[in-house]
Amino acid sequence: xxxxxxxxxxxxxxxxxxxxxxxxxxxxxxxxxxxxxxxxxxxxxxxxxxxxxxxxxxxxxxxxxxxxxxxxxxxxxxxxxxxxxxxxxxxxxxxxxxxxxxxxxxxxxxxxxxxxxxxxxxxxxxxxxxxxxxxxxxxxxxxxxxxxxxxxxxxxxxxxxxxxxxxxxxxxxxxxxxxxxxxxxxxxx
Amino acid sequence: xxxxxxxxxxxxxxxxxxxxxxxxxxxxxxxxxxxxxxxxxxxxxxxxxxxxxxxxxxxxxxxxxxxxxxxxxxxxxxxxxxxxxxxxxxxxxxxxxxxxxxxxxxxxxxxxxxxxxxxxxxxxxxxxxxxxxxxxxxxxxxxxxxxxxxxxxxxxxxxxxxxxxxxxxxxxxxxxxxxxxxxxxxxxxxxxxxxxxxxxxxxxxxxxxxxxxxxxx
Numbered sequence: 515x516x517x518x519x520x521x522x523x524x525x526x527x528x529x530x531x532x533x534x535x536x537x538x539x540x541x542x543x544x545x546x547x548x549x550x551x552x553x554x555x556x557x558x559x560x561x562x563x564x565x566x567x568x569x570x571x572x573x574x575x576x577x578x579x580x581x582x583x584x585x586x587x588x589x590x591x592x593x594x595x596x597x598x599x600x601x602x603x604x605x606x607x608x609x610x611x612x613x614x615x616x617x618x619x620x621x622x623x624x625x626x627x628x629x630x631x632x633x634x635x636x637x638x639x640x641x642x643x644x645x646x647x648x649x650x651x652x653x654x655x656x657x658x659x660x661x662x663x664x665x666x667x668x669x670x671x672x673x674x675x676x677x678x679x680x681x682x683x684x685x686x687x688x689x690x691x692x693x694x695x696x697x698x699x700x701x702x703x
Numbered sequence: 704x705x706x707x708x709x710x711x712x713x714x715x716x717x718x719x720x721x722x723x724x725x726x727x728x729x730x731x732x733x734x735x736x737x738x739x740x741x742x743x744x745x746x747x748x749x750x751x752x753x754x755x756x757x758x759x760x761x762x763x764x765x766x767x768x769x770x771x772x773x774x775x776x777x778x779x780x781x782x783x784x785x786x787x788x789x790x791x792x793x794x795x796x797x798x799x800x801x802x803x804x805x806x807x808x809x810x811x812x813x814x815x816x817x818x819x820x821x822x823x824x825x826x827x828x829x830x831x832x833x834x835x836x837x838x839x840x841x842x843x844x845x846x847x848x849x850x851x852x853x854x855x856x857x858x859x860x861x862x863x864x865x866x867x868x869x870x871x872x873x874x875x876x877x878x879x880x881x882x883x884x885x886x887x888x889x890x891x892x893x894x895x896x897x898x899x900x901x902x903x904x905x906x907x908x909x910x911x912x913x914x915x916x917x918x919x920x
Contacts, residue, residue: 531729538733542740547747554751557758564761571772578775578782585782588789595792638787639795656810664803672792674799680822687818695825699795 598672599700604628604645608698612649615669619662621654629695642699646676651692653683659692672699800826800833800902804864809837812856816884817841817849832867835898842882846892850875854896861898866905873897 600607609626616624629646651659659680666673677695709715721727802824813819821838837857841849854870861868874895881888 528729531733534729535733535736538737538740542744546744547740550744550747550751554747554754557751557754561754561758561761564758564765567772568761568765568768571768571775574772574779575775578779581779581782585786588786589782591793592785592789595789636791638784638791641788642792656806660803660806660810663806664801667799667801667803671796674795674826675802677825678802678822679824680819682818682820699792 595672596701598670599698601703604631604698604700608645608647612647615666616649616651616654616662619665620658621651621662623652625650625652634699639699642701645698645700647696647698649694649696651694653686653689654692655689656680659690663694670698673697805833805861808860808864809857812853812860813839814849814852814856816843816889817853832899832901833865835896836873837896837898838894840878840891840893842884842889842891844889846877846890847875850892850894853894857896857898861900862905864904866901866903868898868900870896870898 605628608628612626613624616622626647626649629648631643631645634640634642634644654662663675667675673696675694675696677693679693681691683689683691805824809819809822817839818841819837819839822835823838824833824835826832827834839853841847841853843849850872854872857870858868861870872894874893876893878891878893880891882891883889
């Protein structure tokens, strides 16, 4: 069976129909289905992202709770260490405190001077500063000095004696002139 | 054979041509296809709306939980910082050198006929060790021997608590001065001792026996 012969007019109409069909497909995919699919895909990505964040957040909350339990001793120890030093500039309170401390140990005329202050190299101690003090005790006897140093080392855990110079006094062999260099770790406030 | 006359031939031909009109057929096919596409679009739109409602539910949840998560994050960072700082501070505290026990050991080593006139001590950089310089005078029939006894005692006493103890004379010289000790005139010697040690106690397996010596007076 041979295909029906189409007239010129019919061929024209067929061509127009084909063009219309292609145009319809183009409009449909470009302006209707395409944006819809894109928006759906974007929403799916956002949902996945949010969902993973929600899952992570549950883990984070659990971690925070367990860390809070674990860090109880560390936080109380940290609070204790912070409380060792009062607020304010160290130069204002450290020398009087040292003077009073040695006076309580029967060593009078103690003088503390600030030698220098340096930042710690360790990142975890970035909030703390190391102050080096020169403590001068013009007249002390060895036994009292030993007791005082023991007491100082026990009551001031953040203080570390780095240098010690003891010299007998020429006219008073029972007394010594003492110079102490001590480094104290103080929080920046 | 009967003669059949078709008087509506032209009319029927026109009707057949109208029915076979490609434009009309095309429009019908297009309309059908368009309807299918429209249905497919509606199906997709419905799915998209469903996903949109899921997204808004997730967003609501996230908005509700986000401040808590941010606070938890902040708290975790803060706690980790506290733990690290406390650990570093504890490390600093534990690695301090305690001078009082050292002074006590030194005071136990000094015999009655020796005197310390100066003590100069310092912690070496990065806690690598302790360096001490002791200066004094010793009196006795053999003052150098008294100073040597002091050196041996220091090695023995410091060796109990510290590692790598080294005690050496930097200076040991006789003095012209004569002193009276217990009613007896005795010559004197001036000494300067250099002491170096590690603040950490020696390992038990590596502990060396204390030097065997008899103290002379």
